[in-house]
Amino acid sequence: xxxxxxxxxSAAQLSATEGEANPTASTDTKAKxxxxxRLLERDYRLxxxxxxxxxxxxxxxxxxxxxxxxxxxxxxxxxxxxAIMAALEASLESVKISxxxxxxxxxxxxxxxxQPPDQDALLDQDALLARMKTLSQHIAQALD
Numbered sequence: 001x002x003x004x005x006x007x008x009x010s011a012a013q014l015s016a017t018e019g020e021a022n023p024t025a026s027t028d029t030k031a032k033x034x035x036x037x038r039l040l041e042r043d044y045r046l047x048x049x050x051x052x053x054x055x056x057x058x059x060x061x062x063x064x065x066x067x068x069x070x071x072x073x074x075x076x077x078x079x080x081x082x083a084i085m086a087a088l089e090a091s092l093e094s095v096k097i098s099x100x101x102x103x104x105x106x107x108x109x110x111x112x113x114x115q116p117p118d119q120d121a122l123l124d125q126d127a128l129l130a131r132m133k134t135l136s137q138h139i140a141q142a143l144d
Contacts, residue, residue: 039064040071042078063090 037060048056066086076082102130 037064038084040067042079066090 016069030049033053035046035048035053037044037046039056039060046056063086066089067082070076070082070085076085097113
């Protein structure tokens with residue numbers, strides 16, 4: 001990517017525009033905001049909830065950068081094919097992250113039991129704590 005491409009990509013290509021989105025586009029009761037994004041010199045207007053706006057702009061910037069890299073490699077020239085390649089890469093990355101999270105969750109479940117200890121075990125622990133307190137008191141008295 002040349003420095004002029006980098007400047008072009010970073011220079012207000014993706015802008016958020018406040019406004020009301022088409023109310024028939026979604027049955028979501030949350031207020032929607034219209035966001036204009038630009039991918040490979042094409043403009044798109046999307047309706048998103050206010051809480052998702054920045055994430056969408058960030059994702060669009062990342063996608064635009066990757067699409068430009070694919071185009072600049074010279075192997076793929078058609079915009080639709082570039083978009084498909086970038087989308088497949090993003091989907092693959094998402095699947096890998098989901099698998100890693102699933103593995104981490106399974107590892108945590110093995111370390112930390114999800115079921116509480118049974119009542120007998122709790123009673124044994126209470127009895128052990130009471131015995132430890134008694135012994136601690138005896139030791140303190142013996143040392144005095």
